[in-house]
Amino acid sequence: MNVDERPFAQRTAEALADAHLRHTLRTVTTAILGYRRAGLGRLPASDGWRDHARRIRAHTLANLDRYLDQFAGAVEARGGHVHYAATAAEAVAYVRDLAIARGVRLAVKGKSMVTEEIDLNGHLERAGIRVVETDLGEYIVQLADDRPSHIVMPIMHMTRHQVADLFKRKIGATEEDVADIASMTQLARRVLREEFVNADMGISGCNFAVAETGSITTCTNEGNGRLTTTMPRIHVAMMGMERIVPTVADLGVMLQVLARSATGQNLTVYTNVVNGPRPREGDRAEGDGPDEFHVVIVDNGRSRVLASGQAEILYCIRCGACLNTCPVFHQIGGHAYGSVYPGPIGSVLTPAMHGMEKFDDLPQASTLCGACRDVCPVRIDIPRMLLELRAKGVAQGKSPLWVTAGIRAFVFAGVRPGLFRTAGALAARASRMLARGGWIRRLPGHLSAWTRSRDFPALAATSFQERWEDAKTAGVRDNRENPAR
Amino acid sequence: MSVVRVLERLGLQVECPAGQTCCGQPAFNAGYLDEARALARHTIDVLSRSDAPIVVPSGSCADMVIHQYASLLRDDGVYARKAEAVAGRTYELTQFLVDVMGTADVGAACHGRLAYHACCHGLRGLNVRREPEALLDAVTHATICPLAESDVCCGFGGLFSVKLPDISAAMLDRKLDRIEESGADTVVVTDVSCALHIEGGLRRRGSTVRVRHIADVLAETGAAR
Numbered sequence: 001m002n003v004d005e006r007p008f009a010q011r012t013a014e015a016l017a018d019a020h021l022r023h024t025l026r027t028v029t030t031a032i033l034g035y036r037r038a039g040l041g042r043l044p045a046s047d048g049w050r051d052h053a054r055r056i057r058a059h060t061l062a063n064l065d066r067y068l069d070q071f072a073g074a075v076e077a078r079g080g081h082v083h084y085a086a087t088a089a090e091a092v093a094y095v096r097d098l099a100i101a102r103g104v105r106l107a108v109k110g111k112s113m114v115t116e117e118i119d120l121n122g123h124l125e126r127a128g129i130r131v132v133e134t135d136l137g138e139y140i141v142q143l144a145d146d147r148p149s150h151i152v153m154p155i156m157h158m159t160r161h162q163v164a165d166l167f168k169r170k171i172g173a174t175e176e177d178v179a180d181i182a183s184m185t186q187l188a189r190r191v192l193r194e195e196f197v198n199a200d201m202g203i204s205g206c207n208f209a210v211a212e213t214g215s216i217t218t219c220t221n222e223g224n225g226r227l228t229t230t231m232p233r234i235h236v237a238m239m240g241m242e243r244i245v246p247t248v249a250d251l252g253v254m255l256q257v258l259a260r261s262a263t264g265q266n267l268t269v270y271t272n273v274v275n276g277p278r279p280r281e282g283d284r285a286e287g288d289g290p291d292e293f294h295v296v297i298v299d300n301g302r303s304r305v306l307a308s309g310q311a312e313i314l315y316c317i318r319c320g321a322c323l324n325t326c327p328v329f330h331q332i333g334g335h336a337y338g339s340v341y342p343g344p345i346g347s348v349l350t351p352a353m354h355g356m357e358k359f360d361d362l363p364q365a366s367t368l369c370g371a372c373r374d375v376c377p378v379r380i381d382i383p384r385m386l387l388e389l390r391a392k393g394v395a396q397g398k399s400p401l402w403v404t405a406g407i408r409a410f411v412f413a414g415v416r417p418g419l420f421r422t423a424g425a426l427a428a429r430a431s432r433m434l435a436r437g438g439w440i441r442r443l444p445g446h447l448s449a450w451t452r453s454r455d456f457p458a459l460a461a462t463s464f465q466e467r468w469e470d471a472k473t474a475g476v477r478d479n480r481e482n483p484a485r
Numbered sequence: 486m487s488v489v490r491v492l493e494r495l496g497l498q499v500e501c502p503a504g505q506t507c508c509g510q511p512a513f514n515a516g517y518l519d520e521a522r523a524l525a526r527h528t529i530d531v532l533s534r535s536d537a538p539i540v541v542p543s544g545s546c547a548d549m550v551i552h553q554y555a556s557l558l559r560d561d562g563v564y565a566r567k568a569e570a571v572a573g574r575t576y577e578l579t580q581f582l583v584d585v586m587g588t589a590d591v592g593a594a595c596h597g598r599l600a601y602h603a604c605c606h607g608l609r610g611l612n613v614r615r616e617p618e619a620l621l622d623a624v625t626h627a628t629i630c631p632l633a634e635s636d637v638c639c640g641f642g643g644l645f646s647v648k649l650p651d652i653s654a655a656m657l658d659r660k661l662d663r664i665e666e667s668g669a670d671t672v673v674v675t676d677v678s679c680a681l682h683i684e685g686g687l688r689r690r691g692s693t694v695r696v697r698h699i700a701d702v703l704a705e706t707g708a709a710r
Contacts, residue, residue, distance in 0.1 A: 016651055026659075327638045331655040365649060367642025367656075368514060370609030390516030399516065403644065407512050411520040415527040417504040439688050449647045453654035454685030467486060468501045 544607020
């Protein structure tokens with residue numbers, strides 16, 4: 001998978017040093033969360049819709065085999081092809097071999113998280129096939145040889161000036177072309193139209209696949225996604241194995257909560273449903289659409305997640321709301337998470353799919369404040385799963401020794417009240433020796449991380465329990481003040 | 486002692502079972518489940534000595550007892566039932582006052598410009614939001630200053646603040662900026678851990694804004710100036 005191998009600490013340090021990034025993260029996510037609130041507010045009984053959406057996801061995932069079979073049958077009945085790819089390599093190989101067999105030289109591609117996950121572009125380009133991203137944000141990321149930093153807003157980390165420079169460097173933009181955002185958009189549009197005309201293959205993602213009809217659905221706010229699925233003669237839809245709903249009615253529910261949670265829209269502007277290749281015979285002949293239609297269903301670790309305690313994370317419909325609300329994401333942005341899926345969802349999904357070995361830092365990157373659980377349209381209990389992954393890390397001996405020693409000592413005393421009291425008194429005395437004016441400016445050892453940016457209070461000389469007992473023996477409850485009522 | 490004062494002022498008799506230590510939440514959050522279980526059993530034993538309602542002046546500890554004990558001790562035949570019983574009579578302080586005792590006016594009076602920071606575990610674990618606000622509204626003489634982003638985490642998160650201190654500090658900075666913008670002279674919290682974090686940050690900044698637990702505010706009755 002496409003991952004950033006540098007240590008988490010290094011990635012976060014870079015992000016924290018980027019004042020512009022943090023400013024953008026704060027302003028954009030605050031705005032988006034406002035849109036989300038308003039969008040859900042316009043949906044009567046939105047909490048009921050979310051409960052319903054959750055039930056659909058739970059039911060689908062519990063019967064995934066059946067719905068995938070039904071979906072594949074429906075696609076094939078319309079003349080499409082379905083390929084199951086167990087691994088990223090298998091998924092890539094299918095698309096590459098197909099492209100080579102059909103003599104494809106240029107592929108246009110819509111926004112798709114799963115293709116990022118398997119680095120499809122890189123593999124196709126190494127096979128001599130040019131791939132052009134057509135979502136404006138993804139196109140910019142591609143020109144910059146960068147990676148998306150947000151599930152819904154891939155270039156949230158860039159400024160318009162960076163984009164202007166990039167356009168001048170890479171596609172020969174003039175000053176006039178980059179004068180404002182509208183003119184930059186027009187330029188990208190002119191460039192991309194040429195690519196659409198010349199492309200032999202269109203590659204799209206899949207927000208939802210519908211089992212009963214064999215349809216795939218993409219949700220974008222640009223028309224380019226639709227050009228990608230209709231103009232080239234071959235269409236390949238890449239879908240994560242879990243991205244399926246049983247019926248069209250279920251699709252309606254999911255589209256409602258997706259758009260409202262992601263951007264606050266009632267419905268994504270281009271909600272595009274593709275039902276296979278263009279029918280050719282008689283009355284059913286249509287003017288547009290591809291001659292060939294392929295769906296690649298990508299597992300790439302999902303079966304493992306489904307069988308694990310973290311199956312619930314596959315309910316995710318990629319709205320990005322948990323990113324927008326996460327106070328940790330607000331500070332470090334998407335790249336710091338080191339893989340395709342950033343934020344709270346990524347902190348669970350990435351280690352769950354790809355193991356804890358490289359990603360054991362991610363479950364720690366949360367204060368467990370619960371904001372992500374609150375906004376999730378399908379109510380995924382992300383904090384619970386982060387806790388489970390932390391416990392898994394501890395069981396695998398991943399936790400630092402000083403943490404283990406500290407916790408064990410604390411618990412050893414904690415179940416022995418006498419010892420707890422003595423240790424508390426000693427800690428209080430030590431803390432008062434370190435303090436000046438009741439506050440400590442530098443704690444020793446690992447705890448010094450705390451006092452890098454905050455003071456720590458000296459602990460009280462007498463514990464609550466001691467004061468409580470004193471008050472009791474004195475027959476006084478310290479409640480003698482005259483209430484000024 | 487403020488909690489005791491407030492409860493006794495309402496005519497309640499308060500007991501404090503000896504032998505209480507820690508509910509185990511820090512161990513639980515760090516992924517040390519066996520250790521958390523040991524503390525959970527100990528705390529359940531201590532709290533099972535009476536069947537009076539249990540009032541906890543900290544959202545995170547209350548959430549631990551009310552929500553996490555049961556799942557932690559699910560496979561423990563004896564303690565699973567005990568955990569449920571204890572959880573059933575445990576209340577976060579402000580919820581106890583407003584929802585069980587049925588009063589937002591506990592006779593508190595103090596001068597000051599108060600801002601309320603909604604502590605995460607109480608807010609999202611226990612849905613404590615309305616109660617502290619109602620209690621503070623009823624404090625005689627106090628002025629309430631709205632706090633922007635009052636429900637955004639301050640960045641404490643137990644070991645998070647020591648394991649990832651720079652992210653934690655950045656989150657705290659954002660919180661402190663909002664607090665200073667609010668014009669309050671006192672930030673009121675319902676959780677000791679947020680108090681520790683926010684107050685430590687304010688001190689380091691040299692700010693004059695104070696942090697107080699809501700029980701301390703509610704215990705005050707002498708507002709004459």
